[in-house]
Amino acid sequence: MDSLTQIALGSAVTVAVMGRRTRVGRAVAWGAVAGTLPDLDALVSHGDALLDMVRHRAETHGLVLLALFAPLMGALVARWHGEQALWRRWSLALGLALVTHPLLDWMTVYGTQLLQPFSDRPYGVGSVFVVDPLYTLPLIVGVVVAWRRGADARGLRWNALGLLLSTAYLGWGVAAQAHVERLARASLAREGVVAQRVLVTPAPLQSVVWRVVALPDDPADDRFHEAHVSLADAWVDPARPLRWHVAARGVALLQRHAQAAPVARLSAFTDGFVKLQRTADGHLWLTDLRMGQEPDYVFRFDLGPEATVGRIPVTQQGLRGEIGPMAGWLWARMRGLDVPPPGLTR
Structure with missing residues (x-):
């Protein structure tokens, strides 16, 4: 997905997990960082345009590697803000922000190598376009409301609602895709x-x-x-x-x-x-x-x-x-x- 969507998703997930345990602006900022990190592989040149394409969404999108990196990132963030007692919570929040990035990419058609470094097979559901405002807007609205309200109960509910609506939209896409495939296969059969x-x-x-x-x-x-x-x-x-x-x-x-x-x-x-x-x-x-x-x-x-x-x-x-x-x-x-x-x- 596009960078704005990944930033919004990372922030929404981190705010949801951290809740009132830390400043909401802090959760939003670090969630945005975690939501962006996997795509830094796009800055690496492999010396060939086709290689650059197929090596994007590779190691930095491997679920195991991101899960292993999460505790380190969580501990560093907790130490940075003097919240060492929350390092496990930070690790969980940032770990989810990291792994939801490739999982969302998986819903597009591009091809995400979720099993790196054990397999370079690309996975892609193809049920959502790489830029879709109907997925992104609920996330942005929920995060902004939570940020402006300082993570009070109502703000956190708005953030949770944004996550719920965006996830439901992904479910809608999968159902619509399956319906269209049935129509297409039936049409092809009639065409011989x-x-x-x-x-x-x-x-x-x-x-x-x-x-x-x-x-x-x-x-x-x-x-x-x-x-x-x-x-x-x-x-x-x-x-x-x-x-x-x-x-x-x-x-x-x-x-x-x-x-x-x-x-x-x-x-x-x-x-x-x-x-x-x-x-x-x-x-x-x-x-x-x-x-x-x-x-x-x-x-x-x-x-x-x-x-x-x-x-x-x-x-x-x-x-x-x-x-x-x-x-x-x-x-x-x-x-x-x-x-x-x-x-x-x-």
């Missing part, structure tokens, strides 16, 4: 498409419109299918079929370069949701199909000329659609209107 894997993630900033990407069961099939489902569709036109867009993945190129380090690395990280294209200048471009939508994707990597793939550093050049048309399309789809994504109408 046998899908090996189906990815369902929310479109930006909300959880009403969802993006679906389906990979074919046949490994030689070059196509992938993409559609957008709005929960409002059922109210506006229950009989309307899903609008599927079919695009090429570059299966021949993927198979030819499957052992090249960048291709193998991103394919494993994304569970195969990639495409590989050759441009007019002979360069190969490797794309993560999970984040963005056709034809604009956040993680798009230039592997260089085909003859040098895997032997030169990879650079990133993501493509983002224009904000105005995207916002207009998203608002229309949230109301159940059957409008194609702007990228497919350019």
